[in-house]
Amino acid sequence: MSERLPEDELTYYTGDACISCTSCMSNCPVMEATQDYDGPKLVAPAHGRMHFSEEDIERSLELCSNCKTCDRSCPNGVSVSTLNLLQKGVYYRTHKHPMRDLMISRPEPLAKLITGLPMGASLANMGIKVANSLGMLSMMGLAGKRTMPAYTNKTFLSRMKSIKQPKSDKKIVFYVGCSINYNTPEIGEAFVKVMNHNGYEVLVDPAFVCCGSPLIVTGYLDAARKNVDTNVDRLLYWKQEGIPVVSCCTSCSYALRKEYEELYGEKQMKEAGSNVYDAFEFLEMLDAKGQLKTDFKEESIRFMYHQPCHLKSAGIGTPAAQVLKHVPGVAVELADAGCCGICGNYGYRKERYDVSMKVGEQLFKRILLSQPDSVICDCPTCRQQIEHGTHKEAIHPIMVLARNYKYE
Amino acid sequence: MIRSDVLVIGAGLAGLMAAYTSAKQGKKVTLLTWGEGTLTVNSGTIDILGFDENHKRVNNPLQGIDNLPADHPYKKIGRQALQEGLASFLELTKQHELTYIGSMEANQPVVTAIGTKKRTAYAPLPMVLSEQALTKKKIRAVAIKGLKDFYGDVMIENLKKSFGPDKDYGVIPIDTGLMGGRDITIQDVARYLDTPQGNADFLSQLEDLDQDTLLVLPPIFGSHGHTVYQTISQEMKATMVETTCLPPSVPGIRLRYAFRDELRQLGVDIVESSKAVASEIEGTKAVSVIANSASNQRRYYADRFILATGGFYSGGIEMRDFEKPIEPIFHLPISFVKGEDQWTNEELFGSKAQGYAKTGIETNDLLQPVNKEGQVVLDNVYIVGRNLAGFDFCFEHSGNGIAIASAYKAASVGMGKEA
Incomplete structure (x- = not known):
C-alpha cells in the first residue's frame, strides 16, 4: 500500500517556505541566458500556486531546464524545479504535446527496438545521420545542429553475460540505465572491472526499467508512473536483501534517489531512494573506510572535471574528484562554471538549442581556456554537450580508474 | 571530502572567510552548505560598528568597540584578529579585482x-x-x-x-x-x-x-x-x-564570486545541498558532523569544526518552544534574553537592540563554545558570525565585520598563527 509522506515533506507545500530572497534568481542559468524566462521564484513558488488550480499555464514555464540550480540555492528548502515539473505534468494532462516529445521522452522503447534488430544499431545510426543532413530532425522539432547519441551493436546487458566475475560475498546491484546499456556499454564494463578489483561482485537486475527522467522532464508525469513503481519495487527488494544499488549516471540516480519522492510524495519512494548510490559516492565511502584499492599505475594527464548539476543536488560533493586523487600523475581541476545547458533532452529541443548553448558558454570558455588533456564528467548528456560545445573529448571518470588499476 | 582537517558548516560571509583562512594555511577544508549562503542578499559593504548599545552613532569603529560591554563578540575576538582578518579580506578581494576603500577608524557614508x-x-x-x-x-x-x-x-x-x-x-x-x-x-x-x-x-x-x-x-x-x-x-x-540595492545584491554577488574562485583555487571542497543535522561527540571533542544528502546521511570527519550556520533566519538556531532555543548540530548551550517582554521591541527599527537578536552561542575568547560556568563544551568546535551570542547586527551595523573577524580568528587559533 502506498502511504503519503507527511505534509511538511511534500513538494507542493515547500513553496510556502519561499521568502522571496531571490537566491534562486541570482543563480538561475536560464534567467542569465534569456530575458524571456520569468525566473524560478515567480514561476514555481509564486505562479505555481495558481496554476495548479487553473487550466492556463505560466507562459515561460517551458523554459525551465530542470537543472535544479534554484533548489540548491534556496536557503529554505523549496523544491523549485520540482514544482515546475508538477505544473508541467498538470498542464499536459489536458494539452497536446508537440510530436517530437514522444521521441525525446522515450529513449528506452526506441533503443530496444533498434538494438534488438540485426544490424539495427548501424542502420539507425546511419539513418539518423542521413535524416539530419536532410534537415528531417529539425523538421521534427529536434536541434538539428547536434549529433544524436549513437547506438551500440551489442548492449551492455548482453555483454554482461559474457563477463566472468570472481564470486564474492560483497555485492552491489548495478543500475545500468539507458545511456550505458544502449549507447556507451564500455562505461558499464569499466565499472564492473573497477568493482571486481575492489572485491565486489556486480549484479544486474533486468527487471529495472528506464528511470523515467526523460518522460518526467517532458511533462509525461502519468506515463512515468509505471517506470517509477517498477523501479521502486526493485530498489526496495534489494534494500531488503541488504545490497546497495549503484549507478554511473547522475541523472538516473537523482531520479531514483530523490525525484520520485519529490514528484509523487510516497513514503516507500523515500525508503527506496536511500538504497541508491552513485558509483563514485560508493567508491569514496570505501575510501573513507580504508577499503578502496589504490594500486594504480601512473598516468600523466590533466583533466578538467565538470560536476553535473544533478550530482550537486545529490548533496554528496565531488566524489570523483576526491577518488581520482589516488591515481598518481592524474591532475583534476574543477570547472566550477555552472550548468552545461543540455539538461537531459532540453537542449535537444529545436527551440531550446540557443538557450542551451548560451547556458553552456561559461563552461565551454573555461574548458577552452584551461586546455585540459580531457574533460571528465559523470553525466552522459553533459558529456555530449561538452563535446559539442568544445570539440574536446569528455569521458566518464570511471574509465580513468579502470584503465589505471594494476590488474593481475 | 569525508575526512578533512577543517570542516566549515555554512557559506555566508563567515563560513567562506573561515574556509579561506583555513585553506590558506594549507589545511584540507570541506565546506558544507545548504542553500547558497547569504552573499546574494548581502550589501557588500563591510560594516564594523555603526551604532553603540544606546544607538548613538559611532564615528570611529575601533574606538567604539572599546566601549562595548564585555560579553559582546568583538570583545572576545579582539582588536588583533579584527585587524588581521580585515587585512586578509582586503588581500583576497584585491586579488579578485575588488577594491575596498575605508578605515577601521572612520565610518564613511554610502548611498542606499x-x-x-x-x-x-x-x-x-x-x-x-x-x-x-x-x-x-x-x-x-x-x-x-x-x-x-x-x-x-x-x-x-x-x-x-x-x-x-x-x-x-x-x-x-x-x-x-x-x-x-x-x-x-x-x-x-x-x-x-x-x-x-x-x-x-x-x-x-x-x-x-x-x-x-x-x-x-x-x-x-x-x-x-x-x-x-x-x-x-x-x-x-x-x-x-x-x-546599495535590494536582492539580488550585485555587490554581495561580486564578493561571492571572489570567494568561490579563491576557494576553488585553494582546493576547498564545497558540498552543496548538504544539510548538517547532527554530530558525533566523544568527550569534549566532536568527531564528525552528520549531514543529509538527497537520500541518505553522510558523516564528515575533521580535526576542527567551524560553525557558521547563522541565527534564527538561517536555521543555525531554532526555537520550537518559547525560551528553549537549540543549536541543532552540536546541541551547544544557547544564551538568550529571558522574558517575553524583553524579546522584541514595539518598534522594528527603534533605539534599542532587539532582545531575540542577541540569541546565540556563548564562547570564550578563543571562540570555543562554553556552558554557563564558562567551561569549554567542545574544544575542537569554533563559533563564528551570526551564531555568536550578544549582538544585534541590524541594530549596531556590525554583521560583516563580526563575520570576517570571528572567522579569521576561529580558523587561526592554535594553527601556529595565533590571532
Missing part, C-alpha cells in the same frame, strides 16, 4: 537603494563618495527602463535630503533594451554591462554629461569585480557612484 545615506567602514570602490564627488553641483539619478527596485523619483527626493537643497537634482532615464517580458533585475543590467555591447550602449546614452555631475546608479557595473566600473569611469566626464 532609496537615496538615503548609511555609514560603513569599508565600501566597495564604486560606492565610495569621494570628497570630489561631494562637491558636484548636479546630482542625477539614473532610472533604467523596466528595472525593478530602483526608482529615480524616490531616489531624488531622498538625495535632496541627503545632499542638501543647494544642488541641482534630476533623473536621467536610460534604456538597456533588455526587455523580454519580465521585470529586469539589477543583476541583469550588471551582466549586460559585462558585455562590450552593453558597455558601449551605456556610454553612448550618458557621454554628454559634464564633469560637474554626480551620477547615482544602482550597482550595475559588472557582475564580477570592479573593472567595468573603472573602465567606464575613465571614459566618462561625470563621476559615478553606485548605491
Whole structure:
C-alpha cells in the first residue's frame, strides 16, 4: 500500500517556505541566458500556486531546464524545479504535446527496438545521420545542429553475460540505465572491472526499467508512473536483501534517489531512494573506510572535471574528484562554471538549442581556456554537450580508474 | 571530502572567510552548505560598528568597540584578529579585482537603494563618495527602463535630503533594451554591462554629461569585480557612484564570486545541498558532523569544526518552544534574553537592540563554545558570525565585520598563527 509522506515533506507545500530572497534568481542559468524566462521564484513558488488550480499555464514555464540550480540555492528548502515539473505534468494532462516529445521522452522503447534488430544499431545510426543532413530532425522539432547519441551493436546487458566475475560475498546491484546499456556499454564494463578489483561482485537486475527522467522532464508525469513503481519495487527488494544499488549516471540516480519522492510524495519512494548510490559516492565511502584499492599505475594527464548539476543536488560533493586523487600523475581541476545547458533532452529541443548553448558558454570558455588533456564528467548528456560545445573529448571518470588499476 | 582537517558548516560571509583562512594555511577544508549562503542578499559593504548599545552613532569603529560591554563578540575576538582578518579580506578581494576603500577608524557614508545615506567602514570602490564627488553641483539619478527596485523619483527626493537643497537634482532615464517580458533585475543590467555591447550602449546614452555631475546608479557595473566600473569611469566626464540595492545584491554577488574562485583555487571542497543535522561527540571533542544528502546521511570527519550556520533566519538556531532555543548540530548551550517582554521591541527599527537578536552561542575568547560556568563544551568546535551570542547586527551595523573577524580568528587559533 502506498502511504503519503507527511505534509511538511511534500513538494507542493515547500513553496510556502519561499521568502522571496531571490537566491534562486541570482543563480538561475536560464534567467542569465534569456530575458524571456520569468525566473524560478515567480514561476514555481509564486505562479505555481495558481496554476495548479487553473487550466492556463505560466507562459515561460517551458523554459525551465530542470537543472535544479534554484533548489540548491534556496536557503529554505523549496523544491523549485520540482514544482515546475508538477505544473508541467498538470498542464499536459489536458494539452497536446508537440510530436517530437514522444521521441525525446522515450529513449528506452526506441533503443530496444533498434538494438534488438540485426544490424539495427548501424542502420539507425546511419539513418539518423542521413535524416539530419536532410534537415528531417529539425523538421521534427529536434536541434538539428547536434549529433544524436549513437547506438551500440551489442548492449551492455548482453555483454554482461559474457563477463566472468570472481564470486564474492560483497555485492552491489548495478543500475545500468539507458545511456550505458544502449549507447556507451564500455562505461558499464569499466565499472564492473573497477568493482571486481575492489572485491565486489556486480549484479544486474533486468527487471529495472528506464528511470523515467526523460518522460518526467517532458511533462509525461502519468506515463512515468509505471517506470517509477517498477523501479521502486526493485530498489526496495534489494534494500531488503541488504545490497546497495549503484549507478554511473547522475541523472538516473537523482531520479531514483530523490525525484520520485519529490514528484509523487510516497513514503516507500523515500525508503527506496536511500538504497541508491552513485558509483563514485560508493567508491569514496570505501575510501573513507580504508577499503578502496589504490594500486594504480601512473598516468600523466590533466583533466578538467565538470560536476553535473544533478550530482550537486545529490548533496554528496565531488566524489570523483576526491577518488581520482589516488591515481598518481592524474591532475583534476574543477570547472566550477555552472550548468552545461543540455539538461537531459532540453537542449535537444529545436527551440531550446540557443538557450542551451548560451547556458553552456561559461563552461565551454573555461574548458577552452584551461586546455585540459580531457574533460571528465559523470553525466552522459553533459558529456555530449561538452563535446559539442568544445570539440574536446569528455569521458566518464570511471574509465580513468579502470584503465589505471594494476590488474593481475 | 569525508575526512578533512577543517570542516566549515555554512557559506555566508563567515563560513567562506573561515574556509579561506583555513585553506590558506594549507589545511584540507570541506565546506558544507545548504542553500547558497547569504552573499546574494548581502550589501557588500563591510560594516564594523555603526551604532553603540544606546544607538548613538559611532564615528570611529575601533574606538567604539572599546566601549562595548564585555560579553559582546568583538570583545572576545579582539582588536588583533579584527585587524588581521580585515587585512586578509582586503588581500583576497584585491586579488579578485575588488577594491575596498575605508578605515577601521572612520565610518564613511554610502548611498542606499532609496537615496538615503548609511555609514560603513569599508565600501566597495564604486560606492565610495569621494570628497570630489561631494562637491558636484548636479546630482542625477539614473532610472533604467523596466528595472525593478530602483526608482529615480524616490531616489531624488531622498538625495535632496541627503545632499542638501543647494544642488541641482534630476533623473536621467536610460534604456538597456533588455526587455523580454519580465521585470529586469539589477543583476541583469550588471551582466549586460559585462558585455562590450552593453558597455558601449551605456556610454553612448550618458557621454554628454559634464564633469560637474554626480551620477547615482544602482550597482550595475559588472557582475564580477570592479573593472567595468573603472573602465567606464575613465571614459566618462561625470563621476559615478553606485548605491546599495535590494536582492539580488550585485555587490554581495561580486564578493561571492571572489570567494568561490579563491576557494576553488585553494582546493576547498564545497558540498552543496548538504544539510548538517547532527554530530558525533566523544568527550569534549566532536568527531564528525552528520549531514543529509538527497537520500541518505553522510558523516564528515575533521580535526576542527567551524560553525557558521547563522541565527534564527538561517536555521543555525531554532526555537520550537518559547525560551528553549537549540543549536541543532552540536546541541551547544544557547544564551538568550529571558522574558517575553524583553524579546522584541514595539518598534522594528527603534533605539534599542532587539532582545531575540542577541540569541546565540556563548564562547570564550578563543571562540570555543562554553556552558554557563564558562567551561569549554567542545574544544575542537569554533563559533563564528551570526551564531555568536550578544549582538544585534541590524541594530549596531556590525554583521560583516563580526563575520570576517570571528572567522579569521576561529580558523587561526592554535594553527601556529595565533590571532
